[in-house]
Amino acid sequence: MSDIFGLAGTALAQRLSDTLFGRRNGQLSAAEKQGFAGLVNVSAPVKDIYRFDLLPHDASAQSTYNGTSYTHCGTVTRGDDKYTGTYNVDGNLIITHKSLLVGKFTSFNTRDIPGDPIGPVINDSHNTVAMGLDGAGRLHVFANMHGGLLRYARTVDPVPPGGPVPTNWVASGLIGPYPITDPLELKVTYPRLLRFPNGDLLLYYRDGTSGEGDNYLVDLPNGATVWQNRRMIAAGKATLENFYEFRPVIDHRGWLWIAGTWRPQGGDANTNADVHLMLSKDRGNTWQAVDGSPVAMPLVHSNTNARILSTPATNSGIINQPGMAVNPVTGNPHLFLTLAAPRNDGSGISDREIHHLWHNGTTWKIDQVTFLRNTMGLQNWPTRADGFCSEEGRVLFVYTARQTRKTNVVWMVDVTPNPDGTSGKPVEFMIADVPTGDFEFTHEDDALRDQNIYRSLLSNTNADVSNPGPAYHDLSLWRRQLIGVLSIDLSRIADVASGKVRIPHMRQFASAAVAPGTSIASTPSGASASPAGAGLPAIVVPTGMRHRKLFARLSMRGVVTGGTLYGVISEQQNGGITDTAVLPFTNTGSNATKSTPWVPLTSPPDNNLDTTVSMRVRVPTGQTATLNGATLELAVLDGPVIMP
Structure with missing residues (x-):
């Protein structure tokens, strides 16, 4: 426990840690609740090395909408207030709140919002949840969209510190009115909410379809109630393709980084090709390549100065929308993607393996990290890597590989480069030993940047709606699964890696x-x-x-x-x-x-x-x-x- 009480090493400190952080499975007596709630006025967030908070409801897992690589984000943290947005067993989007100090969950069913703008989830992995708190403290939610009408709601008033979840919400459009009529809000997919350090919110989304889409950014300045300044940042409709973003990043300097790959109309994951990366120092209004040269807007596939990796047009091995991070110590970008990796045994077989593509301040480097021997089949890939960097400069990612490795294990890999700019030796360790199926981890930006905490939802999900796979023979078996919030203090990640810290099992x-x-x-x-x-x-x-x-x-x-x-x-x-x-x-x-x-x-x-x-x-x-x-x-x- 952080020494916010000035009591480190004392019996009282251990008593507080045991009580507040669930050493007894979260069962607090009334006296404990009353006594500790008034003990101290805590303004800094309280951290434990590792905790897994189960939500008060089980989750629908008939597809991966509660956890896929383009979920951004399913949790939001401000101080000790933690919010989640997940689909329950009935497919309803439930917003929960819990204080990390001493508190119980409160919940709100978004079906109770006037007009029911979110609705019950459609059984499609694309219908993810994006949540964010603006600078004034209003909670915003985008969810349940795949090439359809914008589905968006926000709280009318700022959320109160300490909860509960507000019940006064309003449905809204972005630039256009509600009900939705704006032509750029009729075919929305992949909403992502990012927050700048000053509280400005930024929405990223695609307009169009796979193989024929344009990508946009929209601003909500701190204190504003109306979204503004919608601009196209990647164009694909004119050339019958679309740009599939890696995870966008706002780094410690407030710079915005966007990377992606391209897919032509009529293609699938085996036709993803090439990787572009650009950054903006003015909140996404002007852009440059890593070398500082300007990138004309909107980005197009034929651009050359922002292209950081050229691949074959087919069978590159890239699965769209993997992870990206920027190291707060070096300022260098790191991308975590699958690529085709030929075996060195003369068989002519290639595997789809996770690679670390990174810049050392001078040049780009690429390292193969996994050796799964999983072939190039679209059913055999590992989950897309969730990459991130700690404030100490560690470069890490999370993945699972249930088709080729132990089914239940969630792996974290440390790929921090050496101080001289050469590749470091990957160190892999377990962070959970529970069934996750096809669930993909996606960390919360606010907890990482503000508190140096890796925080992600964790559930057990089925990826293929039409075929649950050889082990599970009916989609109804995935109607109910566990879901919770996993939190790891990255300043103590060495203790987790060495096995000194208990993990969920x-x-x-x-x-x-x-x-x-x-x-x-x-x-x-x-x-x-x-x-x-x-x-x-x-x-x-x-x-x-x-x-x-x-x-x-x-x-x-x-x-x-x-x-x-x-x-x-x-x-x-x-x-x-x-x-x-x-x-x-x-x-x-x-x-x-x-x-x-x-x-x-x-x-x-x-x-x-x-x-x-x-x-x-x-x-x-x-x-x-x-x-x-x-x-x-x-x-x-x-x-x-x-x-x-």
Whole structure:
């Protein structure tokens, strides 16, 4: 804990740290809340080395809209006030607030905004959330757009310090009116909100479609209530292509950096080509290349002085919209992108590997960082790297690679260059050991720049709406997943890298299995065979797990004589039964193993009631199913986890 109390090393300091930062899973007594809330007037933010704050709701994960590389940003921090914007299990955008010192979450459902401007999320990974606080303290939210009408709302008044989330919101256009009629607000995608040090907000977005789009910036000056000065910064419609931005950066000097790659009309990720980078020292009004030469606006693909990497027109390996950062110590830019990397074994095979493209003050350098041997398939790439720099000058990025590495591990990699401008040796370490699926990490600008904290949402998501993949066999299984906010104090990142700090970890603590050859006759319409008398497993949650975040997973092999066989995870508490997940077997002759992802249990975690988790099955009327193996597992989330 930061020594803001002047009590470092004392028993009271440890007591404060234990209480405020969830060493006891966030369970505060009334006396503790009252006593510590009035102990000291804290103006500086309070930091712990590592914490994972679970949100008060589970999240929809049927696509990656809660966490993809172009989410910018899903969290906003000012002092000790933290806000999040995420889609819940019903697809509604929920804004939450929590004080990092002593506080509970408050929430607001944006469906309650007059006119319902955000609406329920459309099941499309592009429908991300962009949030920001302006200089006056009003909260702005853009969300749920992919080549469609601008969806935007803001609070009428500044948010109050210490919360709660305001309930007085208004829908709005940008330059044009609301309801939306402005032609440049009819086909909006990729909204990104950035804040300059003086409180000015900057919105970045694309107008148009993939392969035919133009990119714009719009200003909201500090104290203003009307957006202004919309200008095109990259043109693609005229040449039937579009510019896919890397993560835009406002650096420690207030300079704006934008990089990107290009895709032609009718192409896909395998036709992304070339990389341009430009910077602006006057809030995006005039631009220059890294060498100082001016860049004419709008940027076009044929520009040469801002081009920092030339690639083949196809199979460059670039996946659009990866990470970028600017080192606050050196002022040099760092880009983190996938590129095609030929293997050195004479096979002629190339892999899509993460590379570090950076400028050392004199020249550009490029280093291959991962060696995943994942081929060039579009389903095998690692998640796009979330790159950032600490105020101490460490250069880092976060990624996962569930197709080619351990499924649950979230990796952070330190690629800080040597002081002489040569490439440093990458150092890779775990920052979480929980299922994340296709979730992509995207850090919050404000927490990084103002507090030297890496802060990102963390969830478990499915990327492919039409095909959940070989392990998970129905999109409905992704309706409910955990979500929370991961925060790491970067001044102590060496302690995390060395393993001195606990990280979130999912630990299995119970399982039960079905004997092969178990036969189950038809069940009543809509009902399930109960564990009793059917040889199906049931597990009573231990008393010590009642206040923890718990998960269940079902794996099953079975055949049915006709219709569809369903495996069901059920929870029973206080006489009520809830179906947590339903696993369908639609191919009656198949004996393949199918499984659910780890699914959060829905029973209240703090009511001191026994919860029984059981496997049930549904068999069509007049049919018989044979289970040739089934396992029900329960797991708990360990580590620096703070319950809501």
